[in-house]
Structures are given as structure tokens and as C-alpha cells.
Amino acid sequence: xxxxxxxxxNKVTEKGKDVELRCDPISGHxxxxxxxxxxxxxxxxxxYFQGNSAxxxxxxxxxxxxxxxxxxxVSTLTIQRTQxxxxxxxxCASSLAGGRTHEQFFGPGTRLTVL
Amino acid sequence: xxxxxQLGSHVSVSEGALxxxxxxxxxxVPPYLFWYVQYPNQGLQLLLKYxxxxxxxxxxxxxxxxxxxxxxxxxxxxxxxHMSDAAEYFCAVSGSSNTGKLIFGQGTTLQVxx
Numbered sequence: 050x051x052x053x054x055x056x057x058x059n060k061v062t063e064k065g066k067d068v069e070l071r072c073d074p075i076s077g078h079x080x081x082x083x084x085x086x087x088x089x090x091x092x093x094x095x096x097y098f099q100g101n102s103a104x105x106x107x108x109x110x111x112x113x114x115x116x117x118x119x120x121x122x123v124s125t126l127t128i129q130r131t132q133x134x135x136x137x138x139x140x141c142a143s144s145l146a147g148g149r150t151h152e153q154f155f156g157p158g159t160r161l162t163v164l
Numbered sequence: 165x166x167x168x169x170q171l172g173s174h175v176s177v178s179e180g181a182l183x184x185x186x187x188x189x190x191x192x193v194p195p196y197l198f199w200y201v202q203y204p205n206q207g208l209q210l211l212l213k214y215x216x217x218x219x220x221x222x223x224x225x226x227x228x229x230x231x232x233x234x235x236x237x238x239x240x241x242x243x244x245x246h247m248s249d250a251a252e253y254f255c256a257v258s259g260s261s262n263t264g265k266l267i268f269g270q271g272t273t274l275q276v277x278x
Contacts, residue, residue: 052207091254091270092254092256140207142208148263149258149264150196153264155208155209156207157207
């Protein structure tokens with residue numbers, strides 16, 4: 050594909066439900082990042098995957114959040130028992146490799162609304 | 165630890181006027197600094213980055229930024245604003261050479277008036 054894709058583009062859910070967000074990185078990109086953008090705020094780092102290394106989960110806000118990535122392909126971010134404060138745009142980015150010398154390419158995001 | 169502060173959540177300029185968006189950073193290690201632009205309903209796009217080489221960095225669409233270590237600043241400028249520059253701009257720092265994770269400022273919305 051030409052760029053990073055994310056699905057769904059919009060998700061409305063009820064408080065307490067689980068949601069799963071998907072990210073398809075650029076083919077060949079070994080590094081993948083998830084960020085959260087709350088209304089009127091900057092992006093917050095959530096989690097980082099690099100190849101088969103253990104992910105950096107230091108940004109996950111609670112144990113209700115988890116993410117998986119199979120190899121160097123698709124990643125899913127799961128939020129269990131959603132709360133209203135989880136409402137945000139969730140952005141995925143990929144880069145050729147990990148580290149700060151490689152540009153991160155961002156997807157369009159998934160807008161999550163928790164009622 | 166790293167942090168970024170963007171002064172001014174909203175900036176309004178007239179078409180053709182100078183654009184100045186302010187960014188100050190804090191980093192315990194030599195930083196890499198970035199400016200991203202986000203157009204409505206689109207993902208972030210990299211405008212430019214500082215990676216410890218030249219302190220004056222030129223980016224796309226006529227934007228440039230100057231790294232000033234003594235002021236811990238990385239302000240974004242453009243000599244003449246176009247209507248198409250209206251968007252949200254984010255400054256970010258990466259202090260982690262291992263992961264490259266970015267720490268973002270809160271963003272500045274640029275409005276360009278005709």
C-alpha cells in the first residue's frame with residue numbers, strides 16, 4: 050500500500066464495551082508506533098514495536114489497554130471496558146526501522162467515541 | 165526526560181504575512197526535533213527535522229526552523245503565509261535513540277486570513 054492505513058476510521062461504542070483498532074503499516078517497515086490524541090491536545094505515545102523485540106509499553110495508560118503485532122505486519126490496539134476518557138483519535142505510525150533517525154509515517158487515525 | 169511546550173494554541177496571520185510558531189523543548193540528552201503538520205481529517209506529515217547537523221533546517225512548503233540550544237527553542241517560520249498553510253502544527257522531540265518515540269507539544273492551530 051501507499052501509506053499507513055487504519056480501520057475503522059470512526060468507532061462509537063458504549064461505556065464498558067471492548068474495542069479493537071487496526072493498523073496496517075507501510076510494507077517493509079519494521080517499526081510501528083501507537084499514539085493517542087485527545088481533543089485539543091498533542092499526541093501521547095502509547096506503545097512501540099520493533100521487529101521481534103519486546104515492545105515498549107511504557108505509554109499505555111492502564112491495564113485496559115493492550116496491543117499486538119504479528120511479525121512486521123498488522124497491529125491491533127485493544128481497549129477493554131472502555132471509559133469516556135478513552136475518547137480520542139488513535140494514530141498509528143510506521144518507520145523503516147526503530148530509532149529517531151527514521152521518519153515516522155502516520156496513518157489517518159481512528160476516532161473513538163465512548164458514550 | 166523530554167517535554168515540549170508550544171506557545172500559543174491559536175495563531176492568526178494575514179495571507180502574505182510572516183508565520184512564526186513557537187516551540188521550546190526540554191531534553192536530558194541531545195535532542196532530535198521535529199515539526200509536523202496536520203490538515204483536517206488527515207494524518208500527520210513531517211515538515212522538517214533537526215538531527216544535530218545544521219542548526220537552520222529547511223523543510224517542505226517553504227517552512228524552516230532554527231535550533232537554538234541556548235534558548236532550548238526550535239521555532240518554525242515561513243516568510244509569507246498562504247491560505248493553504250491553515251492547519252494544525254505540532255512540535256516534537258525524540259530523546260530516545262533506541263525507540264525513536266516522539267514527545268509532542270499540544271499543537272498550534274494556524275489560521276490564515278485573506
